[in-house]
Amino acid sequence: MPGFGTNGPSVAVARRAGSRRRERFIQQLFLLPAVAYILIFFGYPVVKNVVMGFQNYSMKSFFTGKAPWVGLQNYESVVSSPIFSSALINTIVFTICSIAGQFVIGLAIALYFRKRFPLNDLLRSLILLPWLLPLIVSSAIWRWLLDQDNGALNRILELLLLADRPGWLTTTSLSLVACILVNIWIGIPFNVAILYSGLQEIPEELYEAGQLDGATGWTAFRWITWPLMRPVVSVVLMLGVIYTLKVMDLILGLTGGGPANSSQTLATQSYHLSFVQFQFGQGAAMANILVAISLIFALLYLYINKFAGKS
Amino acid sequence: MANVAIRSVNKYYGAFHALKEINIDIADGDFVVLVGPSGCGKSTLLRMIAGLEDISSGEVEIGGQVINDLLPQERDIAMVFQNYALYPHMTVAENMSFALRLARVPKPERDAKVTRAAAILGLENLLDRRPAQLSGGQRQRVAMGRAIVRDPQVFLFDEPLSNLDAKLRVQMRAEIKELHERLGTTTIYVTHDQIEAMTMADRIVVMQNGEVAQVGAPLDLYDLPRKKFVAGFIGSPAMNFLSGHAKAGHFLTSDGIELPLGPNAAVEGDDLSYGIRPEHLRLGDSGVPMHVTVVEPTGAETQVLGRIGEQPVVCAFRERLDIRPGAVIHVLPDEDKLHIFGKDGHRLN
Numbered sequence: 001m002p003g004f005g006t007n008g009p010s011v012a013v014a015r016r017a018g019s020r021r022r023e024r025f026i027q028q029l030f031l032l033p034a035v036a037y038i039l040i041f042f043g044y045p046v047v048k049n050v051v052m053g054f055q056n057y058s059m060k061s062f063f064t065g066k067a068p069w070v071g072l073q074n075y076e077s078v079v080s081s082p083i084f085s086s087a088l089i090n091t092i093v094f095t096i097c098s099i100a101g102q103f104v105i106g107l108a109i110a111l112y113f114r115k116r117f118p119l120n121d122l123l124r125s126l127i128l129l130p131w132l133l134p135l136i137v138s139s140a141i142w143r144w145l146l147d148q149d150n151g152a153l154n155r156i157l158e159l160l161l162l163a164d165r166p167g168w169l170t171t172t173s174l175s176l177v178a179c180i181l182v183n184i185w186i187g188i189p190f191n192v193a194i195l196y197s198g199l200q201e202i203p204e205e206l207y208e209a210g211q212l213d214g215a216t217g218w219t220a221f222r223w224i225t226w227p228l229m230r231p232v233v234s235v236v237l238m239l240g241v242i243y244t245l246k247v248m249d250l251i252l253g254l255t256g257g258g259p260a261n262s263s264q265t266l267a268t269q270s271y272h273l274s275f276v277q278f279q280f281g282q283g284a285a286m287a288n289i290l291v292a293i294s295l296i297f298a299l300l301y302l303y304i305n306k307f308a309g310k311s
Numbered sequence: 312m313a314n315v316a317i318r319s320v321n322k323y324y325g326a327f328h329a330l331k332e333i334n335i336d337i338a339d340g341d342f343v344v345l346v347g348p349s350g351c352g353k354s355t356l357l358r359m360i361a362g363l364e365d366i367s368s369g370e371v372e373i374g375g376q377v378i379n380d381l382l383p384q385e386r387d388i389a390m391v392f393q394n395y396a397l398y399p400h401m402t403v404a405e406n407m408s409f410a411l412r413l414a415r416v417p418k419p420e421r422d423a424k425v426t427r428a429a430a431i432l433g434l435e436n437l438l439d440r441r442p443a444q445l446s447g448g449q450r451q452r453v454a455m456g457r458a459i460v461r462d463p464q465v466f467l468f469d470e471p472l473s474n475l476d477a478k479l480r481v482q483m484r485a486e487i488k489e490l491h492e493r494l495g496t497t498t499i500y501v502t503h504d505q506i507e508a509m510t511m512a513d514r515i516v517v518m519q520n521g522e523v524a525q526v527g528a529p530l531d532l533y534d535l536p537r538k539k540f541v542a543g544f545i546g547s548p549a550m551n552f553l554s555g556h557a558k559a560g561h562f563l564t565s566d567g568i569e570l571p572l573g574p575n576a577a578v579e580g581d582d583l584s585y586g587i588r589p590e591h592l593r594l595g596d597s598g599v600p601m602h603v604t605v606v607e608p609t610g611a612e613t614q615v616l617g618r619i620g621e622q623p624v625v626c627a628f629r630e631r632l633d634i635r636p637g638a639v640i641h642v643l644p645d646e647d648k649l650h651i652f653g654k655d656g657h658r659l660n
């Protein structure tokens with residue numbers, strides 16, 4: 001068989017290449033469910049929302065199926081409306097104050113839990129409770145606690161003669177403060193969990209070496225804990241910003257964005273436009289602005305994460 | 312530099328008595344090695360000297376001053392940790408000068424000290440690197456540099472070589488010893504490795520179950536161990552112990568084999584241990600019969616593992632021998648180098 005020796009190898013190579021292609025096809029098949037899920041549940045809504053932002057999409061559109069293209073008109077009217085600037089400022093204040101409060105208290109608690117004391121584990125898991133409650137449940141409970149006439153907080157303040165029944169949820173000067181306080185309460189567990197695990201990563205020996213070098217207490221925090229926690233801190237802050245920017249259910253449950261839009265943020269305003277005023281196009285435009293802002297922080301987060309992974 | 316005195320020191324963890332009435336005197340400039348198996352309390356004792364553990368009772372003195380209530384940084388000591396404990400976010404130079412920086416030593420002085428220590432340890436080219444960019448041996452050197460820079464009264468080493476590979480360990484062992492010769496600083500060194508202890512120490516403290524089993528110069532411990540534990544712990548391969556009883560100048564193993572007692576004929580009793588180091592067994596035409604099970608030629612010597620009666624025995628012969636597993640050889644114990652231990656583990660001869 002003279003041909004066998006020359007044909008054999010090339011046939012084998014071709015067969016091997018074929019089987020490799022087949023294998024790769026099967027591998028990609030396994031990705032299909034995940035890809036389909038992302039496309040249907042993430043891709044479609046995002047694209048639809050972006051398109052809606054350029055359309056005059058109202059209740060009528062649901063019946064007629066027609067939503068005329070209006071270009072940037074939705075964005076123009078959303079941005080030029082007087083509520084936008086106050087909602088933007090509220091969003092910034094809400095985000096910065098919430099993050100600052102959550103982070104500082106969360107870090108303090110995480111540091112405290114590094115010490116060994118009885119029931120440490122139990123208390124640490126209890127602290128996660130606010131995180132486990134549905135936001136709408138939390139806001140219902142806090143609405144009750146913060147009630148002007150019958151709320152527990154005002155009763156206590158009254159007993160201590162500290163204040164005369166402030167209207168936490170009904171006064172324009174206090175409604176955003178109340179929302180921030182409740183959001184801090186909700187955000188603490190997340191901060192504690194991540195920061196505590198970050199602290200656990202720092203070897204005890206470094207603190208012992210620190211003790212011999214003269215770094216204890218605040219000095220140890222300044223020179224050992226803080227520099228080694230920096231990557232974790234960046235991640236916590238970035239994720240915190242992304243989560244806080246989109247907080248909506250909590251504010252809706254507490255104040256509904258009121259009184260007189262005093263606790264209205266971009267997220268709640270987007271909800272109002274879409275589902276109270278049924279201006280779906282404008283609501284979508286508002287939501288897209290929010291997504292764009294979040295995206296900046298999300299990219300920052302990815303960048304920092306990559307950097308932290310490298311170092 | 313200073314002497315260190317440990318007086319009646321005890322350590323309790325709750326009800327557990329971890330260290331029991333420890334008394335050790337360390338002379339100025341001595342290199343003392345605390346050695347013992349895991350859990351014997353050697354690291355705890357070191358950490359108590361460093362101030363990382365409380366002293367339950369008793370006193371520790373450095374240079375004549377009781378330091379029980381001083382903070383670690385006030386004790387004028389420097390410690391090298393098992394995992395080096397270098398600050399990962401600082402460069403080598405920053406790691407080495409950290410203590411001086413916190414003590415507000417002026418920068419020129421700090422730099423001078425770091426440069427000097429780096430020169431001693433051959434770290435000059437690594438000063439700008441971070442610990443993650445260094446090899447194990449280099450990290451070890453930086454940890455030592457950090458200690459040297461502080462110019463302390465006492466160096467403490469906590470199993471500093473246990474994370475290095477065998478070859479590097481031998482090299483670093485010599486370097487630490489050389490460093491001690493050069494600086495002359497009182498050094499307390501903890502290890503579980505008896506070879507490290509033997510090769511490095513001026514004096515060895517053997518610890519067992521939270522107590523000091525014996526203190527002495529390396530060869531004194533080797534030649535005259537006062538307890539069976541010390542005899543078995545010091546020396547490699549370890550001393551052979553054959554159980555049996557002695558009566559009227561004869562030692563009979565539990566298998567009924569007679570072993571010579573030589574000058575120790577006066578020893579009598581039941582449940583005794585007949586201790587003989589592997590290198591103190593000679594090959595002979597007559598003598599105690601030994602069944603060979605394994606032969607290990609190391610080049611420098613030939614180790615022969617086997618049994619006398621039913622009891623395991625190791626011999627180390629200087630010669631290269633053609634002995635096969637399964638053979639029966641005859642061995643003669645060097646009668647001047649016997650160690651006889653009683654039932655309670657104390658030396659009888």
